[in-house]
Amino acid sequence: MxxxxxxxxxxxxxxxxxxxxxxxxxxxxxxxxxxxxxxxxxxxxxxxxxxxxxxxxHVRGTISLPHGTGKKVKVLVFAKGDKAKEAQEAGADYVGAEDLVEKIEKEGFLDFDVAIATPDMMRVIGRLGKI
Known part of the structure; x- marks a missing residue:
């Protein structure tokens, strides 16, 4: 024993x-x-x-954890000009335009959780549809 x-x-x-x-x-x-x-x-x-x-x-519902999940979300923003400055001030981790698209295509950069874009950047990020 x-x-x-x-x-x-x-x-x-x-x-x-x-x-x-x-x-x-x-x-x-x-x-x-x-x-x-x-x-x-x-x-x-x-x-x-x-x-x-x-x-x-039936029991259905959601709850919000008081201290979140503990994971910090990394945000990437495709924007130019004033919108890029706004995104930077709002706390986005990565802000850019064509330079970020090239970095993603050539270097395989995927160190982000969420990507958002301004409407004028849609034609530029269209090339990333395959990734």
């Missing part, structure tokens, strides 16, 4: 396996018993009295 660690035995005393915890209690317990040195993922199971055969009882 394998011997459990001291930490495991201490944590085991905190958890009552026969008790149903409300959400706040469960989250506090998860935080107390966490052993990893990074932000761990937790899984949540809820028991509901919903009958999924009835269309008015």
């Amino acid at each position: 394998p011997k459990h660690s001291r930490r495991y035995l201490e944590v085991r005393k905190l958890v009552d396996r026969m008790k149903y915890y409300d959400v706040d209690e469960a989250i506090d317990l998860v935080k107390k018993t966490a052993t990893a040195k990074f932000d761990e993922t937790i899984e949540l199971h809820l028991a509901t009295s919903i009958d999924y055969r009835k269309p008015d009882q």
Whole structure:
């Protein structure tokens, strides 16, 4: 029979396996018993009295996480002149016109998550349709 660690035995005393915890209690317990040195993922199971055969009882919805997903979105903007300046001031990571198109075509530059363009740049970025 394998011997459990001291930490495991201490944590085991905190958890009552026969008790149903409300959400706040469960989250506090998860935080107390966490052993990893990074932000761990937790899984949540809820028991509901919903009958999924009835269309008015389906659960649908979205939530917004209070601190986002933690990933910074890199934005590339195809624009010229004043619109390029506006994009730079708004916080775009990459701003350019034909130079960015060439960089993407020749160097395979794809270090961005979202690309947007002004209407006058559509004919220039049309060449990128294959990428």
